[in-house]
Amino acid sequence: MIGPEAIPPAVPVALIAAVVLFVPRRVGYGAATAVLLGVTAWVALVPAVTGPAVPFLGLEVVIVDVNTVSRVVGLVFGGFGAGAVGFGYATGADRRHLSVALWYVAAAMFAVFAGDWLGLVIGWELMAIMSTLLVWLYGGDAVRAGYRYALWHALGGGLFVAGVVAHLHASGLDSAALQFDQAGLATTGATLLVGGAVAINAGVIGLHTWLPDTYPRPHVMASVFLCAYTTKTAVYAAYRTFPEGNLVLAYIGGVMTIYGAAYALAQKDMRRLLSYHIQAQVGYMLAGIGLGSALGVAGGFAHLFNNVLYKGLLFMVAGAIILRTGHNRLDRFGALGRTSPSILLAFLVAALSITAAPGFNGFVSKGMVVDASVDAGEPVLRWLLLAGAVGTVMSFAKFGYYAFLKGDASAIRPATWVERAVFGAIAFACIALGVWYQALFALLPAPEAWETTPYSVGHLQEATAILVVGLLAFLSTRSLLQRLHGGWDIDRVTDPVAFFGTRLASRTVARAAGSLNRSAVGTAWRILATVRHRGGRRIGKEPTDRKVYDVIEAVRDQDSRDIGNEVADRYIRNAIGIVRAPRDAVIRWLPDRWLGPYENIRRSTPTSETGINLSIEDSLIVIIAVLALVIALALYF
Structure with missing residues (x-):
């Protein structure tokens, strides 16, 4: 008899995704929230287990593998998903949006908890399909953006499948070859193919244009879901592809932190600004994974966990503003802090978290990645990460200044009780994990193999310097930044x-x-003509006609x-x-x-x-x- 620990957490999420289409909207949203909270509790409490293998395409797919890495990712996927559902209810999103969003979450959960490469591929492809549908549901400009999004992810999915096939070809076509190995994939070619797929979904420079192009377009609820799952699943896949690290990957991540922050500074569209910062923040995660040390990997996953929370909260803040003002651009409204203190408070907590201010969760996890670069003897990488942090401070100083301080106060309706509850829960988590960081450390991979002291004098001095330099840089370049309108990215070519x-x-x-x-x-x-005119009167001289005639005559000559x-x-x-x-x-x-x-x-x-x-x-x-x-x-x- 199969116990509850052998049931993939994606299954109940998928079931409720199907059910919500047929029940009243309020019931559907409530049930979805309850299921996601239940799945989160299951992930937290179930012991480490490798579940049953299911036959698929002549192989066996391990559909459940609860380990330290999948647990930490699954916890934040499930918990944040419950909050995102609550926010979606407050936005008025219909049941179709909810259903597709839940299918998307289920696909991400399946990918993370799959015990082998084939299961990861299945979840990966389902995520691409469901996220594309989630974008398309909104119609309008989202359809074209969704088409470009689909092209990118079709390419990524093809590369992933090709990489796994190359791995199987080299290591043997059996289920044992599908298992995750500490050495990674079997050949360099397979690693490059899967690495290319990971690079697309992670938003690596040059392959990232789908991210700022797509995430600002759909319903605000869809943007909240999208910001949490695709890129973070790519980070998880990067760990599976490079389990012992890869220094090139680490430096790619370091450059991403600067590139994303720099382009974010040039944006006036709130969700486009936040989308570039997804790229920048994923850079910290890839840097930690690429370093390959115990502290680097732990820091990368800690930052993944924290980023889902504060980046999701930032997208919720942007969505709440868009719903109330009808504008995406920061220069179309102002001084919202005077009329909507709940939204302002949520923004402040999220902004202080992403800028790594002491007392907030981003300070802890970003510091772990920077420390890992120091321990690895990579000073250039360290300075890349610090420069990206300064750009992050400048970006959110700009966001906060134009949205909540500058201009005349815009009269908007206050946050609903559902929004306040969701904002409050996520903001509390951001603060709690910054103060009681030991709770997060206990979830991370190999806690006995690394050690760090987040609130050392050196860390506090470094964080303070970054905040001061970033704020001064924003104040000194404010007039210049006001004249920027997005900048030219490589999507002008792609x-x-x-x-x-x-x-x-x-x-x-x-x-x-x-x-x-x-x-x-x-x-x-010709065949019909030949059949109906067997005497040959309509049969031409072409070889096709003669062959058809011969076939018909051969049949007729049978006894x-x-x-x-x-x-x-x-x-x-x-x-x-x-x-x-x-x-x-x-x-x-x-x-x-x-x-x-x-x-x-x-x-x-x-x-x-x-x-x-x-x-x-x-x-x-x-x-x-x-x-x-x-x-x-x-x-x-």
Whole structure:
């Protein structure tokens, strides 16, 4: 009998995702919150366990593997998901948004708790699908952005699958080869392929344009969910890909902290600013994972845990402002702090957390990654991380100044009790993990193998210097920053390339398909003509006609009177009747005003080589009829 510890935490989340579509909105949101809180409790309490292996594609997938790493990621995924559902209820998001968001969370949980590469791939691909749907649900500009998002993640998913296949090819096509190994993947090629997929989902420089392009576009509830799961699952996958670290990855992370913070400074769109800071903060996580030391890995996952909380709270603050003012841009409203103290307080806690102010959770985890760079003897990496921290202070000084202080007070409705409850719970967690950091340390990998003292004099001096330098830099460049309108990122190149490239590819495929269709139609009509005119009067000199004639004659020469024109005609008539029946049923239900355009489209037919005009519908009918004839011949033989 399977115990509760063997049930993947993704299962109850997926079940409630299906149920919420069929129950009243309030009931659905309440049930979803309860399920996610229950899943979080399960993750916290269940002992370390490797669950059952399920047959899939001739292999066995380990669907549950509760270990130190999956536990710390799963805890914040589940707990934050409950808060995000509560915020979604306050925004008025409908049940479709809730259902797709829950499927997205379920996919992320499945990926993190999967016990092997195949399970991770399945969760990875499901996340890409559900997150794309979550973006598309909002319509408008989100559809185009979602298309670009889908292209990037289709590429990433393809690379991931190719990498796992290459790994299996090198290590043997069996379930044992799928298990996570401390040495990573079997070959350099497999590592590069999976590393490319991780780089896309993590928003590595050059592969990141989907992030600031997509996250500002959908419903504000969708942005809150999106900011928490895709990039953080990529960090988890980076750990699985480079379990012993990779110094190149660490330096990529270090540069990301500066790049993301610099571009965030140039933004006036709140969610675009926050999206660039996802890239910057993921840089700290990748730096820790890349260093590979016990302290670096622990710091990377500690920062992942903390970042989900304060970055999610920042997206909630931005969403609450957008819902109340109708504006995304910081220069379209002002002085909200005078009219909405609850939103201001939530912003202050989140901003102090992300800027690593002492007393808040970001101070602890960011300090761990910086310490790991010092222990590893990488001073350049340390200075990259510190420079990114200064840029972070400047960015959120800008956000706070324009949103809550500058200008005339904008009258907006106060936060609802649900918003205050969600803001308060997440803000409390940010403060609690900054003060009682031992609780987080107990969850991190290999706590006995590393040691750090967050509130040492050196750490406090360093944090104070970063805050002071960042604030002074913002004040001295405020007029310059006000004139910036987003800056030129590489999407100025990648977006046109993606647009024209996919258009060229689709047109090429369409032309090829058209040629194949015309060829198939011509061949089909020759076959029908040959069957109906066995005397050969309509058989031409082309090889295709002669081969068809030979086949028909060979069939007729068999010692059976059951195979003849009547049999072939009957199969063809039956096939055509079966195919036309749904179309005829649809036509009977069409309004009269639609029948004319429908018939015009149906009669807009390409001309086949036989001179007969055929619509796509008729082409399919003929092809299916020919297949029916072939089946009849095959049954005879």
